Amino acid sequence: MSQADTVMTAVAPYEPKKRRVRIDRIISIAVIAPSIIAIAIFVYFFIGASAYISVIDWNQSNYTNKFVGLQNYQQLFSTFRFQQDLRNTLFFTIAFLVVCLAIGLLLAILLDQKVKGEAIFRNIFMFPLAISFIVTGVAWRWLLSPGTAGDPHGVDQLFNLDPLTWTWFSNADSGIFSVALAAVWQMSGYVMAMYIAGLRAIPDEIREAARVDGATEWQVFRSIIFPLLQPITLSAVIILGHISLKIFDLVFAMSGHGPAFGTDVPALNMFDTIAANEYSSGAAIAMILLILVSILIIPYLIFNFRNEVKQ
Amino acid sequence: MRKPKYNILTLASILMLLPLLAACGGDNGTSTPSAGAATGSGGSTPVMANTAVMANTPVMASTAVMTGTAVMTGTSNSSLTGKLEMFSWWSTGGEAAGLKKLYQAYNVTYPNVNIVNSAVAGGAGQDAHAVLNNRLQNNNPPDAFQIHMGHELIDGPVAAGQVEDLSSLYQSEGWTKTFPQGVLDIVSSTDANGTKHYWSVPVNIHRANVLWYNKKVFSDNNLQPPATFADFFTAADALKAKGIAALALGDKDSFAAPHLMETVLLGTLGADGWKGLWTGTTKWDDPKVTEALNTFKKMLGYINSDHASLSWDQANSEVISGKAAMTIMGDWANADYIAKNFTNYGWVNAPGTKGIYDALSDTFALPKGAPDRDNAIAWLKLAGSQQGQDIFNPLKGSIPARTDAGKPAAGQPSYNDYLKSAMSDWTKDTIVPSVVHGAAAKPSWVKDYTDAVNAFVTKQDVTATQSQLVTAAATAMGK
Amino acid sequence: MSAIATNPPAVYTAPPRRFNPWRIVIYAVLLMFTVFYLLPVYILVTTSLKAYTEVNLSHMWTLPTGFSLDSFRDAWFGSESQSITGLAGSFFNSFELVIPATLITAIIGSLNGYVLAKWQFPGANIIFPLILYGMFIPYQAILIPLTRTLSAIHLYGNLYGLILTHVIYGLPICTLIFRNYYAGVPTELVEAGRIDGAGFFGIYRHILFPISVPGFIVVLIWQFTAVWNEFLFAINLVSNPSSQPITVALQNLAGSYSVQWNVQMAGAIIAALPPLILYIFLSRYFVRGLLAGSVKG
Secondary structure, eight states: OOOTTOSOOOOOOOOOOSTHHHHHHHHHHHHHHHHHHHHIIIIIIHHHHHHHHTTBOOOSSSOOOOBOTTHHHHHHHHSHHHHHHHHHHHHHHHHHHHHHHHHHHHHHHHHTTTOTTHHHHHHHHHGGGGSOHHHHHHHHHHHTOOEETTEEOHHHHHTTOOTTTOOGGGOTTTHHHHHHHHHHHHHHHHHHHHHHHHHHHSOHHHHHHHHHTTOOHHHHIIIIIHHHHHHHHHHHHHHHHHHHHTOOHHHHHHTTTOGGGTTOOHHHHHHHHHHTTOHHHHHHHHHHHHHHHHHHHHHHHHHHHHHHHHO | OOOOOHHHHHHHHHHHHHHHHHHHHHHHHHTOTTHHHHTTOGGGOHHHHHTOOTTOTTTOOOHHHHHHHHHHHOOOOTTOOEEEEEEESOOSHHHHHHHHHHHHHHHHHOTTEEEEEEEOOSGGGHHHHHHHHHHHHTTOOOSEEEEESSHHHIIIIITTTOBOOOHHHHHHHTHHHHSOHHHHHHTEEEOTTSOEEEOEEEOOBEEOOEEEEEHHHHHHTTOOOOSSHHHHHHHHHHHHHTTOEEEEOOOSSTTHHHHHHHHHHHHHHHHHHHHHHHHTSSOTTOHHHHHHHHHHHHHGGGBOTTGGGOOHHHHHHHHHHTSEEEEEEOTHHHHHHHHTTOOOEEEEEOTTOTTEEEEEOEEEEOBTTOTTHHHHHHHHHHHHSHHHHHHHHHHHTOBOSSTTOOOOOTTSOOOOHHHHHHHHHHHHSEEEEOTTTTSSSOHHHHHHHHHHHHHHHHHOOHHHHHHHHHHHHHHHHHO | OOTTTOOOOSSOOOOSSSOOHHHHHHHHHHHHHHHHHHHHHHHHHHHHHSOGGGOOGGGTTSOOSSOOOHHHHHHHHEETTTTEEOSHHHHHHHHHHHHHHHHHHHHHHHHHHHHHHHOOOTTHHHHHHHHHHHHHSOTHHHHHHHHHHHHHTTOTTSHHHHHHHHHHHHHHHHHHHHHHHHHTSOHHHHHHHHHTTOOHHHHIIIIIGGGOHHHHHHHHHHHHHHHHHOOHHHHHHOOOGGGOOHHHHHHHHHTSTTSOHHHHHHHHHHHHHHHHHHHHHHHHHHHHHHHHSOOOO
16 A cells, blocks of 8 residues: 555465365455445446436336336437536546646645645645535635625635626536636645655655766656656546546535536436436436446556556 | 554544544434323423424424413314424525424424424525435335425326325315315326325415516616516616616526526416416427527526526525616515515516416425324324414415415414515416426426526527427427 | 655755755745635634624625634524524534444455455455445446335435445445555464464454554544545435434535525534544544545545
8 A cells, every 4th residue: 555556566375274274265255255245236236227227217206117228318418418517527527637637746746845844735735635525615615606796705806806707616618617626626635645655755866866967857857757657647547537527516515507507517417317206317327427437447447457466 | 664653543532432422412312202292291391302303403492482372373282292304495584484483383282292394405495306305215204395286296206106195184174175276286186087186285375477676776767667578678778778787687596597487488478378388288399489588588688797606585686786677586585575674676477477377386295104194194284274374474475375364363474565465466367387396397397498498598599499398398298 | 655654854954055046936836825725714714703793795805803603603503593403413423424334344344355465265356356446436326226225124314324335335445455454464474373373363363453553543534534524325315304414414504595604614614623633633544545545536
């Protein structure tokens, strides 16, 4: 667990020696079996059940199970709301990832410069990680509430901005970026922590050697440090990416779906869809979310798993 | 590896244990709600049972309240014990106040019942729908719950077999005679044998098609409240020239814009045309629907520019401050003006809807498997009674559903001028069901309709929106 | 893994050669970000300490003139006159939820980690990634069957169902943390235990468990924070207001327009406090948990 760039660490194979070991081996399987069964049911079986629900016509409160194929998906993609959801998810993910990585890297490098009060800065940048998206949503809802013409609220008041121009999450086109701003506030410290761990893992000797060879500070960063930080960037992209795809609570607490669904996301749409008794349509949204997340996660898990086997 | 820091461990365990102790203390209280009744002390010690539930303070009948209202309701009845969990989305304002009054009246008669007020706030009732739905689907019902009359009820919990048939209660309480026929039709369904079944008890009636205006702004500009769309746009142009937003809209929550659109459709199609949209006799590709969308689009040219960041009550404040001249909102706006101490407002029917009462009603239903069924039935009886309706409605800002109510007891809050005028309209206007508020169509259709209209506010694409509405109707009718 | 925990030099040594203007830029940037991160804290704290008469959206940024705990009182106990439901009940509900969910997951996770690290069984290399997948899935994808199942076994609507849910979906990350933690324990130690005649549980109890304290702290903090802050399961599985956890109650409080926003701010502080306290006192372990895998969204 010392390395941020991998979720798995090598395990030394253990060679059994005694007869006693055989009994212990059975015990060991018995110990882990309930967990495996629970996960088989609660993860894999339930995913299968959701997939099944998404291809039947259970779109009213009483259960029906007529097979309708991909009709629920077709219907979903034809709605303006879901099209907006996909657009918003894309914008949100890009903005959230890029800004988090940039801020995280910048702060990590700055804090690595042996600054005074480094621990205090670090703790300030990271405390939002400890609190709930709901709390973040409540706070930022008031901060980014534009107020009315002539009576600006929130940051518009603080920076003397016109609430009709700076409408933040009330803007149908760009509202989603305001939600991303709150998400960046909460999560950028995480990326910073990852990069700090990465930077500290790079031995000083490597940098010193390069400096002795006459490399400028920028060249040291470009040709030595950045390449070494690449696996961390990958992990950060995967982890932040899967959070952003399934984001729900922050939007729920902060802006709701917004005008013309400018801040709507698939998870919120699913919540409303189920509330209208459309279980099959809701399951279809869930399956699309799962597919999006899996595209990101499965290669990552396989990649890590292969690496481990090689070691 | 560093040496483990045991002081930190100790701290952590103390942190974890402290609240556990406190939590246990709280738990003891909730698990013994009927303690007072078990000792046979009857009506004299209701307070103890009532203070048990920590999370639900609004109900807590104090002894002062008890003695204060006992005269009004008559004798107390200790035959019922246990709890009554009442689910609603009335968490604040006049509606919470009205509900609380009703709880107090209930506790006067049944002092040993501990009322648990499950009120879910947020999203103008949408969050509550989600939660309620979940509970009913998963056999975890409250004892009684609030739901809009009409298809929200009939195509929701009724179709799923989640609520009890209240027909016998309607007979025994004489409600088939005291509720108007229009309401009786909407809260009931007819089975294959032609028998009517009643499913919930309407406690009030709200009107959706009201145009509210600031009298001072109108008189300053020599304007008359508009009766038709033509009048509306004439006035709107005059106001726009003065830099005043003619129409305040606060569509931060998803119901507000569809609500406005509903009144425009109603004003364009008339009562029968409107009703036909939801029964199939009016087609959604009708040119009149196109006309309504164009009118709505034109209206959007006169609204406040910050509409997207406001809630409906903040839009009301724009009318109060005179920044906007009018707003079209259900008559809960009236309660909002009163709460904000604003008196200089007037009201007329939304353009083109003279003689039409676009109605919605909050009703209470009894879920199957209600944990405290007897308590819930007693609650429904109170909610459907003349006395119950006159306790609740003046505070809620709605009119009673019963035709014989409207005369609150002396010393109790009375109906204001608006409500008196609404009661008189109620008896003579054509009643049509509201769609945004659950009466006209099933929940999935309402969602498709509101989704389409909310997108229209920004996109303003008439053709695309109309085709979405046609699709939504086809989907809803097809199933 | 102690990289993060390594403290900076206690005494700052002045730049050796000459004054470096870059350092001013560095501090300026750091201070700018400090303002960004503390902006919400400022508004939360100042607003919640204002007296009701001072609470005005048109003067959001002014400092309170006095010191008033009225907002906290109303957020905690509720206020009958304003129809505010206090957070006190749900605050304790959250502890009733978090403590068992955290302890059970940690214990099971520790045993699982032990098995996976020291008792490689056939197929483990396939099963382990399959377990890990469970911590990344969007929980929406299992929500409908989960609610149905809990309802069928009478665990819907109360905290027990939510505890079970958090235990199961917390297992992958806790198993991962412990597995990696135990992987760092030299196999010779286990070997020695076996030679002494210790069995499966004997090795765990006498060799691994005693050195597991840091691992447990990491997992306990992780799980505590994740479960305390969780919202999706909470709102979908516990709809009865008398057993709702705090995130749902806070959303309920803040979701109603007529609740004064100073009360909402005080409520937000109350909801944030327990994990924040853990963070402040145990940030070292907190960071390790973060870096061990992912953040549950």
